[in-house]
Amino acid sequence: RFRQGYDLYSLSLVLLEIGLWQPLSQFFKPDLTASKLSARFIAVADQNLAHTMGTKYRDAVVAGLTWLDRAANDEKSKAQESESNNEDMTEGLQRMFWEIVQPLEECACGLAGEL
Numbered sequence: 782r783f784r785q786g787y788d789l790y791s792l793s794l795v796l797l798e799i800g801l802w803q804p805l806s807q808f809f810k811p812d813l814t815a816s817k818l819s820a821r822f823i824a825v826a827d828q829n830l831a832h833t834m835g836t837k838y839r840d841a842v843v844a845g846l847t848w849l850d851r852a853a854n855d856e857k858s859k860a861q862e863s864e865s866n867n868e869d870m871t872e873g874l875q876r877m878f879w880e881i882v883q884p885l886e887e888c889a890c891g892l893a894g895e896l
Contacts, residue, residue, distance in 0.1 A: 797825070797842055823843060848881075
């Protein structure tokens with residue numbers, strides 16, 4: 782089943798590679814489970830991206846890498862509320878814009894001003 786969070790996670794992995802100028806394969810270890818590998822990507826992004834790409838870029842990447850977990854927690858907390866799927870989708874898209882798209886746009890605008 783399609784989930785917006787999967788696309789955001791994938792985009793964030795690509796942005797992590799670009800920001801570090803390293804392939805993600807450098808972070809793989811044979812004994813890592815999927816959840817441990819994800820935690821490793823988040824830690825690497827959190828600890829290293831600000832130095833190479835700035836804090837806004839880092840925060841956008843970390844937001845994308847943690848999107849699925851945060852969305853799952855939001856769904857649990859809203860389980861007793863009677864909001865429609867359209868309202869949830871709109872809220873999710875707005876949050877995605879403010880946490881991921883807008884900070885990345887600011888990074889691009891900053892670069893354009895330096896050229």
